[in-house]
């Protein structure tokens with residue numbers, strides 16, 4: 329069956345950006361839409377990303393259309409079609425800007441599809457707004473960020489707050505939210521430049537302009553988690569946001585119950601549970617660049633903290649040095665993986681009691697949903713703001729100690745060990761664990777079918793777009 333032969337009434341197009349952290353939540357959104365009667369969903373991607381998406385949606389009726397990824401883009405190695413495959417995140421701007429070359433193929437494909445009721449496309453695919461206007465359907469944007477970090481980013485830009493202090497680490501109070509203090513180091517380079525220019529800046533302007541001119545923004549978060557900021561944003565910008573998450577709760581992670589099909593690391597976690605030991609999960613997302621020196625320090629810190637740990641590195645992370653140095657004295661206490669894992673399956677495992685995380689927004693939400701407290705170690709993008717939210721606002725985590733106290737400072741093993749022990753065994757660790765568990769329960773309620781705040785928000789949004797006369 330293809331989309332054109334379907335009797336379904338409502339057709340939604342989803343177009344995620346080619347990075348795992350941006351794609352995964354929209355695949356969950358596909359599921360949420362398909363749980364409603366009479367919906368068909370078409371997901372656009374590129375051939376290089378097809379198998380990841382097809383695999384994730386294999387038990388659904390979603391259609392997938394592959395577009396060719398632009399070829400011969402200066403600086404982008406052939407065959408790289410997602411940000412986690414980029415040799416360095418410094419190539420993000422040329423990668424993201426090149427997606428515009430897909431527009432003609434995207435529009436050719438749209439012409440062949442049944443009438444589209446609306447599209448949700450990633451904020452980074454700014455050019456999809458022009459296509460939506462051309463074909464006469466509304467575009468919703470997904471940036472994959474919390475509204476907390478959007479509020480803070482907007483506040484510092486509008487009032488040029490980052491250009492007063494002399495040091496990048498000086499605390500700046502936000503007049504709109506006087507209990508919040510940020511530093512210049514909490515923001516990416518285009519924010520810190522008083523006269524920004526260049527491809528990354530142009531890209532930011534294009535994405536923001538297109539977002540403002542779109543129908544609205546879906547937020548992968550739940551109102552109860554950041555009500556103050558949601559209210560502020562809607563008051564300042566008009567009511568154009570819909571809190572429809574945490575999208576990771578759209579379906580349960582695929583937990584294999586057949587013992588022989590269990591991944592080895594889940595069997596290892598089962599063992600830890602039987603032994604009554606709790607485990608620290610360590611992972612820094614799909615794309616952060618981490619130096620060999622820093623990896624080595626993490627290895628020593630984990631070893632000296634004497635906690636049980638499961639550390640997921642990425643294939644492209646550098647070797648951390650002498651592997652035997654790490655393995656010595658650890659025995660069965662820790663395992664290190666270099667493959668793609670089901671992170672949510674790990675986080676909900678009963679033995680996992682802490683998450684040393686880079687604070688990518690998906691990781692933060694997945695941790696909260698599992699009731700697991702976070703040891704925050706932000707690395708790039710809006711992660712330093714997510715870390716502030718985690719530690720200072722909702723208090724579901726602690727922060728690693730950097731050697732110079734700066735948000736972007738190097739983390740030595742001593743600072744890591746101290747905070748790992750505090751999270752896993754200390755009094756403040758206990759408090760943030762309790763908070764994480766409480767927010768986890770609220771998150772589940774928000775996503776409850778028929779009654780949860782996020783479920784109802786998506787209903788209102790979808791109804792307004794598909795049955796305009798009802799609103």
Ligand code: UDP
Nearest residue numbers: 349613614615668669670671688689690691
């Ligand atoms: N993820 C996963 N397995 C891995 C690595 C990552 O399932 O081995 C998922 C993780 O659960 C999350 C996403 O990839 O949903 C990463 O998004 P996040 O916002 O946390 O970080 P990013 O990769 O965008 O920096």
